[in-house]
Amino acid sequence: MHQGGDETQRALGAATIAVVFWGIGPLMVRGIDASAATIVFWRFALAQPVMIGASYYFGKGLSLRLIRRALLPGALFAVSMLAAFTSFQKTSIVNASLIQAMQPALLLVVAPFVFKKRTTLRQFAFGGVALLGVATLVLGGGSTEGSALSGDLWAAFNLVLWTVYFVLVQRIRQDGEDATSILAAVFFVSFVVATPITLGMAGSVGEIVNIGWKGYLLEVLMVLGPGLVGHGMMMWSQRHLDIRVASLMGLGSPVLSTLGAWMIYSQSLGFLQLIGGVIVLIGLTGIMLEHRGNRARPAVSPTLPAAEPDLSEAQGRLIS
Template sequence: MRGAGQPAAASDSGTAVPSGAVFHVAPAIDRAGGVEAPLNGVAAVARRAPAEGSAAGGATGATSVRTAGGALPLLVMGLVVVSWGLGPPISKLLTAPAMVSAFIRFGMSTPFLLLVLALRGRWLSRRVFWQTALPGLSFGINMVFVFAAVQEVTISVMSVMMALQPAMLLALVGPIFGDRVSVRQIVFTLIGVGGAVGVIMGAGGEFRASGFGLFLTAMSVLTFTVYFVLTRMARASTDVDPIEWMAGINFWSFVAAVPPTVLMVTPSQFFEFGGLDWLWIVIVAFVTGVFGHVLMTWCHGHIEVARSSLYVLAMHIVAVGTAWLIHGEPVTPMQFLGGAVVLFSVAMVIRTPTGSRAAPARSEQVAEPESPVAARSRN
């Protein structure tokens, strides 16, 4: 990331685009810039925000971000919702123990992302390697807590608690990110959470939970929130290549998965993984994991966290629809109603004007040097 006052790179040559513009570009993977929108200067808007803040005398915090409106961020967010929504019903097809599946998932995705970086002539930098340590360990530990929690609570109970995450993030966006959250956003976020709970509980089935199981579930929500927040902070304050970032995340997640796998999994359980499990784990690792999380990392630089966390609730609708197609699970009227409430809440928040405290635009006018005559007369 270039500092204030340094010359712009070739990909940053575009002029600043108003926040309400529609960007007719697509994310691209190139050798120099990663997954960005380099065709018309949109990426430059997000990249220049931290530098402009320092050029303006430090008026904004390190985590200020210039969020971009338009169709592209919403389109990418829609792809994230679909890919993440496919995760639960596809994971249900796995016959091997969950801890074995999680270990193999990170064991496949980590070398793949490092290989992609190498093919682009890049490598995991020392800065990103250490920046991803805490969020990566949090993401990996999240998988451990999920594995332990499903032994104590039903999936429905865990899903309901996960659906409460957007409400939790509303309390953090102001102090951490400087995003201004309107009353409209708060109201429709809470309504959306209620709709998501309706989608989950509408499936019926058994609701079982122990006190220890609820603790484990709460820790899984907390660790995923830490990963979510730290990734957003990195995208807001530094010029992060989403692929490089997720390579670091997956490396540290794999590190976090090793100790519990060694302690909790017997060698014979690894032999239970086979057949179609390899197909399902490829989809989970590369569609839900690599594809979905790389795009979500990109979205963190373009959408306020209070909005993106609400949009993610729509993944429950995708999960229910996919479970109906794959597993034949019926869709109840309560789920239809809950899904409609979620979509309505998302639509209302999309229509809400952005409230992020964007970094002030740096003046493009360069002061002319003072003439020697004028300087002498002033002295």
């Protein structure tokens, strides 16, 4: 029981690290003077040596078997990223952010059927508090001017894609696949799927290549930070966390993005946004405490899958 509690603690810590780096990601995107297609292309292209190298250093490496398992998640991940960028271009940031924030609510409904896990009243309550905080944060930051039905539909499409991806990855992790190897496979498939699409959207090779030294630097930082550390830590934690907890913790990213935009880009930060950020943190704290308490209670241990490399030590190496 003590070991399970320690594992839950490490998983919550890993998910928290992921949330921090995912919150930094939009700030890096903001600093790149390029089209969405160009940003997505380089994110996947530059990620290949990093993710594959990490899979051999931290895990078991890339294999054809893993690539086959990652075909659907990888394709969903690629199209989801393109849909997210398109939604931000075609509708208001407010609408796109609010629609994407509905993922945890969707998982609260889906999880009992997919993973046979009952959603408790406390989980609904804390999840509702966190969602309320995100809504307050986003709506407090600006109007919905510039919204359009087509953009809202792209955001809803992204919501479905990302939710299905999240569920598929959770199931793969529960089968015992190591995090960095499956992450490398997902990014490899995503690159294969996204490359022809992004090249077609860009219109010319020149547009893809000419992003300047600052653009390349930020792309590399995105690969190392939100990509390797963010997705790596979240994927590792998904074997040890309830999928609803992992998803709800992701609501902390908009809070960090908002604070970062205020500090780095001098974007306005209103009173309602501050209140929303506090509400999100209260909800997430409740979710973490509730999950920790549930894992601490005695339970009959199920048959565990084959052991995988413990990434608790790798966390320190990834962010050092």
